[in-house]
Amino acid sequence: MNESLIAYSSLNDFCKELFLKIGCSEKDAQLATKVLISADARGVDSHGVARLSGYVRLWESKRINATPNIQVVHETPSTAVVDGDGGLGLVVAPQAMEIAIRKAEVAGTGWVAVRNSNHYGIAGYHAMMALEKDMIGISMTNASPLVSPTFSLDRLLGTNPIAVAVPADKQPPFVADFATTTAANGKLEILQRVGKEAPEGWIQDAKGGVSTNPHELKDGGALLPLGSDREHGSHKGYCLGSVVDIFSAVLSGANYGPWVPPFVAFLPLPENPVGQGIGHFFGAMRVDAFRPADEFKAHMDNWITTFRNSRSIEGEKVLIPGDPERWMEEERMTNGIPIQIKVKEDLIQLAAKFGLQHPF
């Protein structure tokens, strides 16, 4: 048996206790847990409890502040810059998105750039916070450099995801959430575990040549921007990753490009930082700042059903962004969340270290 099924509530209790152990407040521990394990529930296994010990190691090496003083350092009617004080991105990000939503309530839209933060879990969680307010939510973050711009040999961009959540009426919401690379790093990790080759177009080797070796990044290779190569539009993926980097970090005063700090604590911090921590960018747009919300949502229903019911390639279905994650969440909330054996062992060690009960 390569995995165990763990109930959401058990996973929730375990993570929360752990965040309390590293010194988070009750409220922050609860929030960080909710954000973190939304990834496990939605099937983005690479961003959930699999990363928990990584966060703890960052805290141990004093790169994460468990009791941050998160502050708005600059604002206008529709914008704010938030300093995360080195806190968990899992806590800083939803608070910043909350500020974007409050700005939108008054000004129609709200836009918040965040500096001095850390990895924030799945981009989609924060974008989806806008939905219940009848707002469109936008979320993006930069990340440590694993991606080479078109024709470059240097790794200058992270997988820099973008999420956009749009409310509908009777239909479930439209939720796009994707890395701006051809394949996310999590997919390489899966190939590494099972010992398989990667498809051409995901990675380049140290000289910029085609590679299918999922370990290539250890030998100076890089992930490729969405589009894979110039002929298939990799300059567009490079543009997207760059926009995420600029909005998240150059606007906020965080580190950008090759200066973004690594997620793994064993790697040194880049020298001569150009800002503080990693950066995020959030947007909230009140739908009724444009047209009546019921009108908008009725047309979104029509948009969604038109796309969903279009003719499909034999054996396939046309999906709406957010469909696979929502189906996964329904299934996992009922049947439990599968935890891979390696992740389980890691979490059991973590429990032992902090003297915690565990459900594994």
Added chain:
Amino acid sequence: MNESLIAYSSLNDFCKELFLKIGCSEKDAQLATKVLISADARGVDSHGVARLSGYVRLWESKRINATPNIQVVHETPSTAVVDGDGGLGLVVAPQAMEIAIRKAEVAGTGWVAVRNSNHYGIAGYHAMMALEKDMIGISMTNASPLVSPTFSLDRLLGTNPIAVAVPADKQPPFVADFATTTAANGKLEILQRVGKEAPEGWIQDAKGGVSTNPHELKDGGALLPLGSDREHGSHKGYCLGSVVDIFSAVLSGANYGPWVPPFVAFLPLPENPVGQGIGHFFGAMRVDAFRPADEFKAHMDNWITTFRNSRSIEGEKVLIPGDPERWMEEERMTNGIPIQIKVKEDLIQLAAKFGLQHPF
């Protein structure tokens, strides 16, 4: 000789006279010309004077209103919806972007959704309007359906471009401007003219299979979203094209998806329209709504030089988005703009029809 070199000023005078002939005001004729031929100057030949007779045919078939009453129909401090009254997108779009900029001056950011418009030239022109105000400019538009979502056989999205312009200090600005497809339709048109095959990954045939035939769209084929296929992230390109469609049209009350009117006047308008005309979406963000503008621009210079000076694949250079178009503009403003023989013949016919002098 397959092309003639025409001076920018001659092209400008000719286009302006033509827009006056179809009934545009002096001011609108000047603006439409400036927007249209910015494409020729910047090397996006498919979106410049090559389309002039297409605009005229839309006017002849009463699908373009040469004297529109462009109005804000709804607004909040940071948003507006503009009704273009069926005007030239070349006129409606810069006016809407102007409104976004004025909103940003007061509220920090401005976001304008436009309905009842037409094709607006190159996305980048409108985004770049923000630069001289030390703002980030964003521009997107939907377009007639040529693109199939991942796994779909139906054409439901346009090439739906996104442009983002970011000011720098001593460095030229960052200007991304790209279709959310693997290849823009203009590139297929070039292959059709020269009788060459398209690379795999640009188009699918009527059954969703791989095709390299640049004429495939006439036989029920479709352009593919950025990413080409599922394994290389076409679902991400589909997400991007969808976001452009939703922001441009579902927010504004324009037509979306398969209902977007065609650019060519010989095709009938889609039945049972779900909105008015085509839609655009614009954003302007004051840089100093986030941090002091001089600080931001100094860091953009550092971002740009870091990326530009990174190690490159042998024989290639790492470019900054906007570099090729800026170099092209410098060259063409000095030496003239090459006009293809077919386009030239088309423009000479147009001149004859309207009794105009021409420089061709």
